[in-house]
């Protein structure tokens with residue numbers, strides 16, 4: 001059975017997409033079978049891997065609306081040995097289109113269930129909101145990975161996010177847990193970053209991954225080349241950190 | 257009549273809140289009567305000015321639902337001479353609650369119309385999405401200010417944003433225009449920032465404000481003290497840039 005993770009945080013720009021894309025690429029390079037699902041209408045995860053969001057034939061929107069199976073919406077990136085369900089801009093309309101539907105929160109979970117035994121890891125990149133798209137991902141997931149930018153405003157939203165995770169666990173998906181918090185854009189030189197790290201560790205303790213992702217311009221350049229950091233700048237601090245994070249996750253999962 | 261601006265961009269973490277709060281503070285310090293409206297359920301603009309989002313009695317949620325007038329939801333920050341309609345977490349539910357309502361896009365516009373002659377400037381901080389909250393702000397606004405982070409992924413969403421602005425202008429608010437794009441987190445040392453700036457100027461030309469906001473850690477520290485940069489670190493590069501941006505906006509408006 002696959003590990004199914006939602007990568008979520010309603011705070012914008014904290015590194016959700018960067019984490020989803022690079023974790024997926026490293027997991028695959030370490031021999032795991034990986035599916036990346038782009039659940040953000042911005043389609044940043046899709047374009048970070050060179051997919052043109054305006055030209056995809058089928059997307060996570062079609063899967064959510066039940067127009068197509070997850071298998072038929074899946075693209076393969078041969079070079080990275082990665083499967084991807086891309087997003088498209090019409091995904092923004094899904095929330096309103098599904099308002100009246102029964103069990104609208106279970107759509108993604110139902111679509112991914114037949115796929116789960118084909119993969120070792122399924123990663124879902126979420127938009128910066130706690131609406132129906134993120135709730136679908138949380139309902140489909142076994143765990144949620146929470147990127148936390150080392151900034152004050154990013155701290156503010158964590159209690160709201162943990163409340164939603166609890167609600168989803170109580171009402172929709174009893175197996176959902178917080179798999180871990182990932183500290184991103186960490187700049188050891190600033191006092192602010194140290195303070196944020198201390199706060200996050202105080203509240204979440206061992207659930208905070210030891211690996212911190214440093215601020216590294218190579219990470220923000222790589223999407224413009226349609227590549228993960230693994231192929232764009234494998235020797236960079238950003239690449240090393242995501243490789244380390246992947247190993248930390250694998251070691252924890254294998255220990256269980 | 258007030259200048260009414262929505263500060264919007266569905267890409268997360270590009271500096272919407274930082275721009276809304278600091279532009280409001282500088283406009284007020286230059287003698288303008290200013291109202292700041294927090295339309296983001298994260299309530300970052302509210303907390304950046306020291307307001308506790310879980311303790312507010314009335315918020316933009318109540319105004320949108322029609323439970324209270326905008327005037328009664330307005331708080332005053334005496335030190336900054338600023339009026340603020342705070343947000344609260346229940347704002348996240350407004351979109352679904354208003355789905356069946358007639359003219360649900362005009363709620364904010366209707367609520368702010370009686371207030372417009374009390375202020376010179378009304379600024380609305382939007383969440384990172386193009387849903388009903390942002391559409392309400394675009395329908396209430398005379399212009400939209402678009403913060404653009406100098407990063408590749410931030411470029412991707414601009415065409416989607418301009419499409420929505422056109423749609424709102426055609427169907428809901430014929431006076432809406434793109435008032436200007438603000439380049440944020442600009443780091444002159446990186447080639448990526450230069451490329452992004454060149455792209456933005458190619459597409460938007462004179463609508464790009466000349467003032468660029470540099471990346472400056474003081475800007476990300478000031479919210480943790482509940483203060484705008486104007487009072488927290490008035491001599492910092494971030495403060496100088498927002499003062500300059502405010503003067504550029506005022507000079508353009510006065511020339512009209």
Ligand SMILES: Nc1ncnc2c1ncn2[C@@H]1O[C@H](COP(=O)(O)OP(=O)(O)OP(=O)(O)O)[C@@H](O)[C@H]1O
Pocket residue numbers: 011012013014015016017018019040044126127128184185186213214215216217219220221223238266267268269384407408409410
């Ligand atoms: N560690 C890092 N160092 C430098 N830049 C980074 C890092 N992580 C992400 N970035 C850049 O910061 C910006 C925000 O990151 P990203 O888009 O991954 O965040 P997000 O949470 O997915 O945003 P959104 O809320 O819009 O979905 C992007 O331009 C990205 O390239």
Ligand SMILES: Nc1ncnc2c1ncn2[C@@H]1O[C@H](COP(=O)(O)OP(=O)(O)OP(=O)(O)O)[C@@H](O)[C@H]1O
Pocket residue numbers: 010011012013128151152153154267268269270271272273274275296300382383384440441442469470471472473475476477479494
């Ligand atoms: N010029 C800057 N230099 C350094 N840090 C900045 C700058 N502008 C904003 N920040 C910081 O970057 C983060 C993102 O900025 P901000 O929260 O204003 O963006 P936003 O677009 O409002 O995000 P969201 O999409 O979540 O609403 C915040 O932690 C903020 O303090």
Ligand SMILES: [Mg+2]
Pocket residue numbers: 016017018040044125126127
């Ligand atoms: Mg993203």
Ligand SMILES: [Mg+2]
Pocket residue numbers: 272273274296300381382383
């Ligand atoms: Mg904001």
